[in-house]
Amino acid sequence: MSTLSAKNFENPQFVIATFVIVAVVGILSIVYYFMHDSENELYKVAFVIILCFGMMSSLIVPIVDVSDELEHLTRAEITSQGVAFPHWEGGVNNLTRLYNHTSEGKYSTALNKDVGFNTSESHMFFLQNREKTVFETPGDTDKISQSTILDGSAFEQNPFYGYLPQAIGVFLAKLFDMNVIWMLWLGRIFNLISYAALISLAIKKAPVLKVPLLAVACIPLSIYQAASVSIDSMIIGLGILSIAYFLYMYNADKKSLDTKHVALFCGLSLLLGLCKLPYLAFVFLILLVPRDNFKNENIMRYMLLGVLIVAFAGLLWSTYSEPALMHSWRSKLNYMDPALQVEYLINNPMAILHFLRMIFTYTLGITVNGLFNFFAAGSANHYSDQYTLITIFLWIFLALTLLFYPNKGKFNLKARVGSLLILLMIYVGTCFIQLLTWADVGSTNIGVSARYFLPLFALLPIIVPFRIKKLDEFKGSYDKYAMIFIIGFMATLILAFATKYY
Known part of the structure; x- marks a missing residue:
């Protein structure tokens, strides 16, 4: 797992207490699963275990430690004011956050006459204590400031509903005049509750592949993002829910579906795609549902109409989101155009061929290797090679569960090939957008992260036709062992943070 540091031995109380709590919660979670181990009740287990381990993650992860979490918190605070679309405004001598794009990824503040977004002055607490624990700063007990400042970045390009759960938490922290740290903690907790609800609904709706969907939802990286104020929580949750609804339609009885x-599926795809544009391609899954499952013989017309509406809405949104992307520190990068x-x-x-070669070799390797590399919030201090063993176990578990899951249902060639093409569209599209909005001009260093592609892992059981016959004979037993491993990986996430930071 993680190498214990000298700090752990000097002050072992926190690590010991965390180990005891994780052990108790883990055992109770396993007991709860065996009390509800039928497929009809698995959604209850999903909600409980995500909430239990996610809650610990939301409290133990250092201050705005998750990738871009400070900017996500700014947007959540703005949304808590009732502002759906942040106002890009000017001002004189406003304290504005500036990003020094250096190899160390450091931040600084300065008096600036630039423009920005109005947010709480308590933002400065999170800026100044980024990546610290609450034990390393006395300022966490300060009250939330009622004054405002201008902040130069607030993810203006993202839709407001991706921040509603976080905004509720921030709003309650301000309403009850709580300490400043609760802006972050309640924002994380309400985001986690929303994620747990989305995943629980997905598991309940999916007639097949319930355990593989839950495995993707509970990858340590997924829980790490879900227990933050990042919009990635909404993206992962809506992505898995969309796939679950596709599975529901694909396996429906003949003549049981209608327009x-x-x-509903096109609406889900649109909500997901506006959060991250390449995921608009999920709408094409509707074309893979057997037409015999619908009552209307002309259902293809409505399917194509739905696809066109989603595509057009996405195009309209891009005319807003792309210029809005420049209202951030990203516009200050002199190498990006x-x-x-x-x-x-x-x-x-030839640069296009080099780009394609890179994303299917180096970039793909980063994605697969990053499933337990949750320490990646922009600081070299986060990267660690101490998790090799647990990462290998996670790869093996996911390979068995996603590629060779027993009795994973029957999907025709059209569904398998179509799902593969959709996966490739989203993967290549995401990388290409990063090429345009992040990489140096003339470079293929696109800076992707495994978190961008987590919903795509849930498509793998549909795509891969192979199966291990011996596993088919032990499906019931496999599900039980899989659940134990899922809980074990989430427990490892919490212990990894405890030993690294406390």
């Missing part, structure tokens, strides 16, 4: 099911990058690719076709 409302098409509308989407127009120049496109011009470079047009004039250098």
